[in-house]
Amino acid sequence: MLSTMNTLLVSDVTLTFGGLHALSGISLAIKPGLITSIIGPNGAGKTSLLNCISGFYHPTQGTILFGERSLTHAPPHRVSSMGIARAFQNIELFGGLTVLDNLMLARHRNLRYGFLHALIYQGKASRSEAENRAFVEDIIDFMELEPHRKQTVGSLSYGVQKRVEVARALTMAPELLLLDEPMAGMNIEEKEDMVRFVIDIQKERHITVVLVEHDLGVVMDISDEIYVLDFGELIGSGRPDEVARDPKVVEAYIGES
Amino acid sequence: MSANRWLATGNFFSSYREEQRIFATHFDRAVFAVFILALLVWPMCFEVSNKYMLVIDNIMIAMVAIIGLNLVTGFAGLISIGHAAFVGVGAYTLAFIARQMGDSHILITHFWPGMLLLCGLVGALFGGFVGLPALRLKHLYLAIATLSFQMIFQWTINFLPIFNQGQTISIGRVQWFGGEVARSDHYLFWYYVILIVVIMCGLAVRNLLRTRYGRSLVAVRDNDRAADAMGIHPGMTKVFAFALAGFFAGVAGGLHAYLYRGAGIESFTLHQSISYLAMAIVGGLGTLTGSFWGPAAIRLLDLQVENLVEWSARFMPANMNLATALKPLTFGLVIVLFLMFEPRGIANWWRIGRTYVKLWPFRY
Numbered sequence: 330m331l332s333t334m335n336t337l338l339v340s341d342v343t344l345t346f347g348g349l350h351a352l353s354g355i356s357l358a359i360k361p362g363l364i365t366s367i368i369g370p371n372g373a374g375k376t377s378l379l380n381c382i383s384g385f386y387h388p389t390q391g392t393i394l395f396g397e398r399s400l401t402h403a404p405p406h407r408v409s410s411m412g413i414a415r416a417f418q419n420i421e422l423f424g425g426l427t428v429l430d431n432l433m434l435a436r437h438r439n440l441r442y443g444f445l446h447a448l449i450y451q452g453k454a455s456r457s458e459a460e461n462r463a464f465v466e467d468i469i470d471f472m473e474l475e476p477h478r479k480q481t482v483g484s485l486s487y488g489v490q491k492r493v494e495v496a497r498a499l500t501m502a503p504e505l506l507l508l509d510e511p512m513a514g515m516n517i518e519e520k521e522d523m524v525r526f527v528i529d530i531q532k533e534r535h536i537t538v539v540l541v542e543h544d545l546g547v548v549m550d551i552s553d554e555i556y557v558l559d560f561g562e563l564i565g566s567g568r569p570d571e572v573a574r575d576p577k578v579v580e581a582y583i584g585e586s
Numbered sequence: 587m588s589a590n591r592w593l594a595t596g597n598f599f600s601s602y603r604e605e606q607r608i609f610a611t612h613f614d615r616a617v618f619a620v621f622i623l624a625l626l627v628w629p630m631c632f633e634v635s636n637k638y639m640l641v642i643d644n645i646m647i648a649m650v651a652i653i654g655l656n657l658v659t660g661f662a663g664l665i666s667i668g669h670a671a672f673v674g675v676g677a678y679t680l681a682f683i684a685r686q687m688g689d690s691h692i693l694i695t696h697f698w699p700g701m702l703l704l705c706g707l708v709g710a711l712f713g714g715f716v717g718l719p720a721l722r723l724k725h726l727y728l729a730i731a732t733l734s735f736q737m738i739f740q741w742t743i744n745f746l747p748i749f750n751q752g753q754t755i756s757i758g759r760v761q762w763f764g765g766e767v768a769r770s771d772h773y774l775f776w777y778y779v780i781l782i783v784v785i786m787c788g789l790a791v792r793n794l795l796r797t798r799y800g801r802s803l804v805a806v807r808d809n810d811r812a813a814d815a816m817g818i819h820p821g822m823t824k825v826f827a828f829a830l831a832g833f834f835a836g837v838a839g840g841l842h843a844y845l846y847r848g849a850g851i852e853s854f855t856l857h858q859s860i861s862y863l864a865m866a867i868v869g870g871l872g873t874l875t876g877s878f879w880g881p882a883a884i885r886l887l888d889l890q891v892e893n894l895v896e897w898s899a900r901f902m903p904a905n906m907n908l909a910t911a912l913k914p915l916t917f918g919l920v921i922v923l924f925l926m927f928e929p930r931g932i933a934n935w936w937r938i939g940r941t942y943v944k945l946w947p948f949r950y
Contacts, residue, residue, distance in 0.1 A: 383815060405814040415815055423808035425872070426801070433798075434805050438817040440798040447800075450606070450793035458797065459602040466602075501816070 334361035335396030648881035654834025663807030674854030676839020690758030705840030713832015870931025
């Protein structure tokens, strides 16, 4: 399994908005099968980096490779078809649709039938919908969303919406999952649940996870590898214990020591 | 599946295919079948004057158009202020052929179902083309782009001699199994044709909305950034929505031209476009049933106000001008009232009514 999975290679990526350097010369490698965290103070460029990977921004300089394929200039719908899914920091669900429809939307690429089949809704269309529904139900089961299946997303609580957001990314059956602060704004109980989900995603579903998170306790506990950003620059990387001892990281977080 | 498929109680699904059904119970299906049957049978039971049949035909043509408008504005969230122009494209496709080949050419009189389809396809072509700015523009800016199409359309029809400069271009009577449809049967004949078209469109859209195509429309409305991340091309989906709307509008235009046996610019003006938008809003944006309620409500209201004006003119002939002003006034008032008090439209009343009836004998 691991041998067939791709490494995400970010090399020398610079992103500028006018004179502002959001990212400058970032190079990192996301190894398959691990939980890799990206941390840093507010405004360090974590979300910008995720946006570059998932295609919402394109780096001013540098390249991003996923296995053999280049993501540098790919639009989001191309990136997602390569097996990279993303859960957003600010919930970006389809508010007017049910949880089920939100997840079915994530199967858009896997639903294979023509327009005329869709109009009649017989044969291929009906079969394909049912097959993908089975896949969606598997994810609903995995993320424990059964009670909310038929509720519109807009009516759900914040914690559940966050879970739907992660579930939707998972439904795309990605190789690599980008999680942008999946635990922000949650209470301790919801946070514990989410940590458990993240670990299960890696261990049971064998999906590489990239985690952007502010809660250092969580990050230190579950990450295999950590990259630390500050002011758009990479200031440290390594295993959690190494990063925690790195004087530059300590300085960025606590101030001068 | 439970033993008794007539009742909703104790009815459960044991496969996803079963859950896909539109009608959960046999009872729902039977009610729908009886309803359709009633629509087919009632003109044979009652004597309906041509005047009222024309009103009904008109309402149903508007339903076809509004189904399209609802897809683009209600489901995909793209305001289209040029819908009457798309209807016009359909009507003028037919008119163009009539003018080139003669108004009773065999294509028009014998192959009219094919012509209706052609009107739809030409409408879809124009819809897709006008939708192209959606690749770049959003919200009101896109609405202005559709408005510009309305203007260009009116200008083109009004100035080009091939379109008779907006004057009516006549279209011949159609043939039905060897015989020409007689003058006295004209409106009844088209009632049945339009009814079948409405039913087909309704079912097709109902199906479309529960597939990847329908869902992607709602996805670009609710959050086109996230839709992009789901592997949906937001721009192409919007163009697709416009093409769909154009198709239904085109078919409606073809029906309109056949029904009036001609096409003239006055039926496809900006005023009509706004009126279509009003129908969609009053019916309920983003609902399929709204596409049926809206046209019925607005057109019947128009008719009632007209009757009221005629009636009042008998008592107060001096105030005739005031009475005539009543029509646009009530029209505007209804839209404002709906926007204020029931932005989800009549479809929402229908939904509430249905839920009430569902629980009716056992209220908790």
